[in-house]
Amino acid sequence: MIGFAGAGKVGAASAFEVASMGLDDISLVDIIPGLAEGEALDISHRLSDAGIDVDVKGSADFAALSGADLVVITAGLARKPGMTRMDLLGKNAGIIADVTKNVAKYAPNSVILMVTNPMDAMTFVALKSSGFPKARVVGQGGVLDNSRFKYVLAKKLGVSRGSITSMVMGEHGENMIPVASHTYISGVPLTTLLTEDEVQQAIDDTRKVAADVIAKKGATIFAPGRSVARMANAIVNDTKEVLAASTYLEGEYGLSGMCIGVPVKLGKGGVEKIYEVKLSDKERDWFNKGADTLREALATLNL
Numbered sequence: 001m002i003g004f005a006g007a008g009k010v011g012a013a014s015a016f017e018v019a020s021m022g023l024d025d026i027s028l029v030d031i032i033p034g035l036a037e038g039e040a041l042d043i044s045h046r047l048s049d050a051g052i053d054v055d056v057k058g059s060a061d062f063a064a065l066s067g068a069d070l071v072v073i074t075a076g077l078a079r080k081p082g083m084t085r086m087d088l089l090g091k092n093a094g095i096i097a098d099v100t101k102n103v104a105k106y107a108p109n110s111v112i113l114m115v116t117n118p119m120d121a122m123t124f125v126a127l128k129s130s131g132f133p134k135a136r137v138v139g140q141g142g143v144l145d146n147s148r149f150k151y152v153l154a155k156k157l158g159v160s161r162g163s164i165t166s167m168v169m170g171e172h173g174e175n176m177i178p179v180a181s182h183t184y185i186s187g188v189p190l191t192t193l194l195t196e197d198e199v200q201q202a203i204d205d206t207r208k209v210a211a212d213v214i215a216k217k218g219a220t221i222f223a224p225g226r227s228v229a230r231m232a233n234a235i236v237n238d239t240k241e242v243l244a245a246s247t248y249l250e251g252e253y254g255l256s257g258m259c260i261g262v263p264v265k266l267g268k269g270g271v272e273k274i275y276e277v278k279l280s281d282k283e284r285d286w287f288n289k290g291a292d293t294l295r296e297a298l299a300t301l302n303l
Contacts, residue, residue: 141172142244
């Protein structure tokens with residue numbers, strides 16, 4: 001069973017995407033009375049028309065997460081127009097700590113997939129609050145950011161999105177790193193197709209696009225939901241897919257004591273391997289800048 005702690009817009013969209021893939025039965029939990037139950041019913045009716053036989057339930061009681069193999073956490077306050085992800089730090093840290101303790105109580109053998117912003121910091125909070133081994137706490141960010149990078153590049157180059165192989169690493173925030181040095185268009189290096197200034201513009205556009213969506217419609221919903229489903233599939237079906245995700249580092253990339261986005265192999269046990277890729281000097285500087293931001297943020301929390 002796959003649990004969802006939080007049935008707001010992103011939680012419901014994520015649950016819908018996961019349910020539509022038929023991965024497993026789903027249990028939605030939200031403290032707002034009736035919300036999780038209503039979303040569960042709505043999703044179930046949609047699945048019935050598609051002939052997908054997974055059971056979707058909703059509850060306001062965290063006990064509904066009992067026995068979950070994977071728990072997706074989207075609970076917490078959402079980012080509003082004009083806010084950075086880090087603006088949510090203090091408010092969401094306490095919420096995530098409480099939610100995670102309930103996850104550990106009712107689903108002690110689960111993998112936690114963190115979505116709540118600021119995601120890297122909240123992944124760290126979940127790791128410390130749960131007492132889980134580091135492999136079983138992972139954050140979603142790189143997959144979502146990479147979908148936005150592909151969108152920007154496809155428009156700029158006039159190519160199919162499916163022909164783009166790319167990756168976004170680092171802090172899930174203003175210091176994210178669309179890794180241009182390892183981006184290819186069906187094997188052709190991006191850096192041979194765009195000038196350095198054009199590449200930088202694509203990177204800048206990727207960093208700003210989420211804020212643009214929030215300014216226009218109030219929240220990002222569908223893209224995060226799809227990214228959760230892709231990661232959930234890798235974990236539940238043990239596919240060993242290599243994706244950029246936030247994980248706890250112990251010396252990799254010269255960093256320790258924080259969660260940040262790097263390429264990892266995802267499987268049934270969560271993060272099975274961390275890969276270190278060679279970054280350009282500029283990319284390394286941005287990676288370290290994001291790490292510094294996270295280090296400063298974590299220092300303000302009483303963990």
